[in-house]
Every structure is written in structure tokens, then in C-alpha cells.
Amino acid sequence: MKKTQLTIILICVSILSFGQDINYAKYLIDSLSSPSMHGRGYVYKSDFTAAKFIKSEFEKNKILAFNDNYFQFFKLNTNTFPENMLVELDDNELIPGVDYLLASNSPSIKGNFKVEIIDAKILSNKKKFRKFKKKNHSENFILIDTVGLNNPKFKETYDKIKKQNMLKAKGVIFIQDKNLTYVPSQIINTFPLLEIKRESLPKKIKNININADAEYLSDYKTQNIIGYIEGEIDSFIVFTAHYEHIGRMGKDVYFPGANDNASGTAMVLDLAKTIQSRKEKPHYSIAFILFSGEELGLLGSRHYTQNPVFELDKIKILFNLDMVGSGDKGITLVNGKVFKPEFDKLKSINDEKKYLPEVKSRGAAANSDHYFFYEKGITSFFIYTRGEYKEYHNINDKAENLPLNKFEDLERLLLDFIEK
Ligand SMILES: [Zn+2]
Incomplete structure (x- = not known):
């Protein structure tokens, strides 16, 4: 058998058994952290470039929009260095x-x-x-x-x-x-x-x-991106991630943000694609929200919780994925100590299936986009992976450096959890 045939069969086997596709996730991470995305900040309106890309993935994967619009616009202020x-x-x-x-x-x-x-x-x-x-x-x-x-x-x-x-x-x-x-x-x-x-x-x-040269942007228009899959009942499981990053510092430098947070964005999009491709409707409806303004202080998720596109009390549970590109040392759930029964359930699935070496819990923290949902009383977790990978808010947080060694395992764990 030719090597290419073998590869095709192996890819088919992996897609059939889990529905996920690591190559799709890699394609998303490569695209989002490529030079053409300029670090998904506000120089050259690259947050909008990234948002259009995400929207087109939603469309390709037949993810629905609320009120015929994937975008939710809001404004922010920020200082940038577009030039010298x-x-x-x-x-x-x-x-x-x-x-x-x-x-x-x-x-x-x-x-x-x-x-x-x-x-x-x-x-x-x-x-x-x-x-x-x-x-x-x-x-x-x-x-x-x-x-x-x-x-x-x-x-x-x-x-x-x-x-x-x-x-x-x-x-x-x-x-x-x-x-x-x-x-x-x-x-x-x-x-x-x-x-x-x-x-x-x-x-x-x-x-x-x-x-x-600094350029101060005031009342800059950016956007969250929201899609969903209709389930049997009108109650939601929500997956969130911030897709924007810290952009550029002058003409020659951009921050790719492969781990932070092309990885979480890719996982949300891959979950959407995987769930949508299944024959049966999911029991709960499932919403996918990609936030902007996170790096400037959780601005997109704060705006969203103040202006939700469906009632917040319809959210059964929310998983926010931020920096999930490693995992060789396991994962941590912020709010794991707050929402004990849900955390224990996730941990017991992992103990049984042995997806990740460790599932740790932490208390509440205002360190990512789950926070304002938690403030509103919603069962919400922030999941990040732990591992050798240490590139953070620098020019080396690149797609080619990202191990993605537990990416599929984490996704399987989440899929198993929502099925139960
Ligand atoms: Zn960050």
C-alpha cells in the first residue's frame, strides 16, 4: 500500500471513530496565527480579518446564527503601534x-x-x-x-x-x-x-x-462571533474562546498567539464541526461564542453578558477554552472547586478513559472569559492545558512550536461529557 493510501485510511479511521479532525484544527491554528492575521489585534483591523475567517468557517460547517447575524459589535479603546x-x-x-x-x-x-x-x-x-x-x-x-x-x-x-x-x-x-x-x-x-x-x-x-509611532484608537468597533446548533430542547451548552490577540508592535513584529488563543478558537470550531456532522440532533442546543477584547481586560465577554443574544438562564453549562495547545501535564479547571459535581463528573470520565494525565481544579478567578458568566451565576469553567510549552505573549507563540499533544484527548473528554 502506498504511504498516501495508508494516510487516507488512517485519517478516515480517526474521523469515523471520534468525528474530530486534528488536521482541521491545525489548519485553523495555522491560519489564525499566520502573518496575514497580524496577531489578530486592532492594527490593520486584523480582529475583523480573523472574525470574517471564523464566520466563513461557521458557514461552511452549517452553524446557525442568532437573528441572522454571527457578529455582535461593540467598541473599545486601545493604543497601537502600526508603523515605525x-x-x-x-x-x-x-x-x-x-x-x-x-x-x-x-x-x-x-x-x-x-x-x-x-x-x-x-x-x-x-x-x-x-x-x-x-x-x-x-x-x-x-x-x-x-x-x-x-x-x-x-x-x-x-x-x-x-x-x-x-x-x-x-x-x-x-x-x-x-x-x-x-x-x-x-x-x-x-x-x-x-x-x-x-x-x-x-x-x-x-x-x-x-x-x-503610537496610534490611539478610541471607540474602535470590534466584534464577538456567535453561532449555534439546535438541540432537542431549548437549553444551552456553551463553548467559548477569545479569538483576538495582542496584534502588532510596529511594521516588523506581530504576535502570532498560536496557543493564546488560536488553540481555543480552533477547539471551539472543531467541536462545532464535529457535533454538526453527527446524524442525531444533540439533546441540548449548543452555542459557540468567540470573543474579542479579552487581552485588553475581558471586554468582549463582559459586553456579551450585558447583551446576551439568548437568555443567560438558558445556559446549562459553559466551557471557556483559553490556551489549550499543550496538555502533557494535564488540564486545570478554574471554578473546578466552585462547581464540584460537574467537575467530579468530568474528572471521573477522564479517570475511566485516561485521556489526560491529570485533571486539576482551582477556585474562582477573573482570568478569562468565563468570569462574567460566573458572576451572573452560570455554571462555568475555564479550561487550560499544562505542559512544557511556555511561549506566552511573545513572538514565539507560533503554530509550528505548538505541540497539540493532548488537543484531541481534551476534545474527546468534552464530547463525552456533553453526551452524558
Ligand atoms: Zn493572552
Whole structure:
């Protein structure tokens, strides 16, 4: 038998036995985290590009829309960097996303500035610090060297320099010894804040040449995407995930967001396709909601719970999937400790079928889109996978790095659960 024939048979066997299709999920994750999606943020309206893609998948899979519209629009405010992003330290050009990040709340900044360094030596010496503080820094950048500053005695001052610009500098730089992590912002600040990896710093730093264009978007129109499959009864099981991510930082850098949260989006879409392809109608109706605005502070799910397209009390149970691309160490359910009987049921199915190495529970937390449903008294869980994969809010959260080693198992567990 030819290798291709064997592959086709194996794919058919796996589709027939479980109905799911890992290749479909991979196609979705690849598409959503590709350069053409620009990190599914608000630069180039790429949230809308991603939303149109998801809508077309709903249509292909014959998922129904409420009131003839898959989209629910709402508005948000955010700061973005669509264009220039240049940082040079004494003629060494740093690579955005690799060597540094510009804090997402930074304003536009352009020019050549002197860099002044403040470290533990200055901070620990009252006289030296007073002298330093007295100087006029308004045309200079302050670089805070973090070595020795984890001492709680300096923590407050360090935070004041970094977060409030207490030295009234042109801009602030801090050294990152760990991974760079980009967090988007709803507001724009009064000074630029740069985070630079220690190993990317030249030996001596005297000057910074910087050119970054911020564009503040106010009342930007974005959208949640909602579809459903009609069941025997008018009561809903709901699967949710946020599809947008943190977008771009300048012309050259985008954050793919393969794990966060192309993975959860793909699982919701694959669940929809799988359930729709079955002959029998499901017992409960099943809704699929893909949220925008999550990274900026759960904005889409908050809007949805304030403006639901069907009554919230029709929701029997809700599963929010956010970062489900690994799983070699199992899964965790936020609210597992709150909704004990449902958690125990899910865990017992897993114990029997041995899909995942561990199913852990946590208490309530406002850390993803399940939260506002939980606040409204709905039985809701946030599921994430645990494993070796650690890329988070950086340029390496790419489809090709994502293991997806327990993706199908988690989906089987959810399908088994809703069948029971
Ligand atoms: Zn995130």
C-alpha cells in the first residue's frame, strides 16, 4: 500500500471513530496565527480579518446564527503601534520583539537622547539618590538596572520610577532578565517605557536613538462571533474562546498567539464541526461564542453578558477554552472547586478513559472569559492545558512550536461529557 493510501485510511479511521479532525484544527491554528492575521489585534483591523475567517468557517460547517447575524459589535479603546519601531543604543540597532518591547501604553517618541543609569548603588545610598533625583532628567532616558533591586526596600522606588516616571525623564528603560511579555493597553501614558533583555544591552550605554509611532484608537468597533446548533430542547451548552490577540508592535513584529488563543478558537470550531456532522440532533442546543477584547481586560465577554443574544438562564453549562495547545501535564479547571459535581463528573470520565494525565481544579478567578458568566451565576469553567510549552505573549507563540499533544484527548473528554 502506498504511504498516501495508508494516510487516507488512517485519517478516515480517526474521523469515523471520534468525528474530530486534528488536521482541521491545525489548519485553523495555522491560519489564525499566520502573518496575514497580524496577531489578530486592532492594527490593520486584523480582529475583523480573523472574525470574517471564523464566520466563513461557521458557514461552511452549517452553524446557525442568532437573528441572522454571527457578529455582535461593540467598541473599545486601545493604543497601537502600526508603523515605525526603531531603537538603537549607541549605534546598535535592537531587534523588536527579540531584544526589546515598547510598553503598549507608550506615546509616540522620536529623537536622540542621553541615557542615565540608576542602579542599586545609587538607590541604596540616600545622599547619592537625593543628588540624582535633584537633577533635571527631562531630556534624558533613565535606565534602571534591576540587579539588587528585588530587595523590598527598593521595590517601591523602583516601581515609582518605572510606572510613574518619578524622575520626570523623557523615557524609562528597564532591564528584563526573564522572557519579554507584551500586554496590550486601553490607555496611553505620558512617557515611553522600554523593556530590554539584559543580554541585548551593549557594554556601555550612553545614547538612545528611538523612533516609535503610537496610534490611539478610541471607540474602535470590534466584534464577538456567535453561532449555534439546535438541540432537542431549548437549553444551552456553551463553548467559548477569545479569538483576538495582542496584534502588532510596529511594521516588523506581530504576535502570532498560536496557543493564546488560536488553540481555543480552533477547539471551539472543531467541536462545532464535529457535533454538526453527527446524524442525531444533540439533546441540548449548543452555542459557540468567540470573543474579542479579552487581552485588553475581558471586554468582549463582559459586553456579551450585558447583551446576551439568548437568555443567560438558558445556559446549562459553559466551557471557556483559553490556551489549550499543550496538555502533557494535564488540564486545570478554574471554578473546578466552585462547581464540584460537574467537575467530579468530568474528572471521573477522564479517570475511566485516561485521556489526560491529570485533571486539576482551582477556585474562582477573573482570568478569562468565563468570569462574567460566573458572576451572573452560570455554571462555568475555564479550561487550560499544562505542559512544557511556555511561549506566552511573545513572538514565539507560533503554530509550528505548538505541540497539540493532548488537543484531541481534551476534545474527546468534552464530547463525552456533553453526551452524558
Ligand atoms: Zn493572552
